[in-house]
Amino acid sequence: MTDGTIVERASAKVNLSLHVTGVRPDGYHLLDSLVMFTSLGDEIHVAPAGTLSLTIEGPFADDLRVDDDNLVLRAARSFGVPDGAAITLHKNLPVASGIGGGSADAAATLRALARLWDVPLPNAKTILSLGADVPVCMTTELTKMSGIGNELERLGPAPMLDIVLVNPKIGVSTASVFNELESKSNTPMPADMPDPFDTDNWVGWIAHQRNDLQPPALTAAPVIADVLAALSAQQGCTLARMSGSGATCFALFEDSDAQSDAAKALRVSHPEWWVAETDEAPT
Structure with a gap:
């Protein structure tokens, strides 16, 4: 500049x-x-x-x-x-x-x-x-x-995805979520991940993976369950899951129209939440 x-x-x-x-x-x-x-x-x-x-x-x-x-x-x-x-x-x-x-x-x-x-x-x-x-x-x-x-x-650029992020505007302590984790020795992801640009198979593969921090985060902040339920109920949602130690959750959608409709509906039904539409970052 x-x-x-x-x-x-x-x-x-x-x-x-x-x-x-x-x-x-x-x-x-x-x-x-x-x-x-x-x-x-x-x-x-x-x-x-x-x-x-x-x-x-x-x-x-x-x-x-x-x-x-x-x-x-x-x-x-x-x-x-x-x-x-x-x-x-x-x-x-x-x-x-x-x-x-x-x-x-x-x-x-x-x-x-x-x-x-x-x-x-x-x-x-x-x-x-x-x-x-x-x-x-x-x-x-x-x-x-x-x-x-x-x-x-590093796996290269991410595929094109239509994403909605939702945060219920509550704080969740990362340390407490890890401390409440029931099992701290769990299976890793399988090595046979499909090509990310074969989007349907890739998203299906991700759906069979986990966020091991989600259960203790739900105990610490039950509203996260409400967020996940609201995202999953939206038309065109292919996957809803918590990110990191919470409380933000993400949902992947079939296309940008379903993404936009879901974000609008969530802003109306839960004006107290932070709702954002986004897609993959350029590399």
């Missing part, structure tokens, strides 16, 4: 599946998850400045604080360089909602500042130290994520 500002999209992350396969002695959970990103997301703007600063704008700005523990500022400091930058976070996604908002914001900050300062990205260990979901958010490719979030198999 002419004023030196650099913009990076922080795409919403959707866990199409999330299998918890074990727990390490240090308490970190082992995952096997298929992750895609959407065209909907936050935005990070960075501009040259003498000092490091952060401004938060947008519909969910009031839900975040600008303090030393803010993940965007932690990402900026992880470069270990003395340069300044004026960072603006346009917060379009609900906070702590299971769609990777904070992690995606951190990843976008890293990409933007590497361009602004013309320096390499921090190393993989440093990026992982910001949060288990930050590495997967460094690109928008369809990704198989395993380990504690550090083992990534």
Whole structure:
């Protein structure tokens, strides 16, 4: 941009599946998850400045604080360089909602500042130290994520999908959801995943996978069951599932007309919920 500002999209992350396969002695959970990103997301703007600063704008700005523990500022400091930058976070996604908002914001900050300062990205260990979901958010490719979030198999662009995201505007503690998980050693996804661009077979395959965090999240926040039921009841819905540790749920639809009709119906029947239409993120 002419004023030196650099913009990076922080795409919403959707866990199409999330299998918890074990727990390490240090308490970190082992995952096997298929992750895609959407065209909907936050935005990070960075501009040259003498000092490091952060401004938060947008519909969910009031839900975040600008303090030393803010993940965007932690990402900026992880470069270990003395340069300044004026960072603006346009917060379009609900906070702590299971769609990777904070992690995606951190990843976008890293990409933007590497361009602004013309320096390499921090190393993989440093990026992982910001949060288990930050590495997967460094690109928008369809990704198989395993380990504690550090083992990534990039699968290329996601297929075209018509998606509705719904968040009932409640907070769910990720730590408490993991703590209440009945079994922490479950089967991983099978290796025979169909071609994602064979959409019907692929979505059918995903429907046979799980989100192992969904049952404990339903106990912690029963309204998630209402969200899933409302999504599943919409005409043309092919799959409804919770993303991450909740409380955001997603639904895949047969086509954009069914997607649009479902979003309109949900906004009328549940005006207190956050309802958003989206599709796959460009790579």
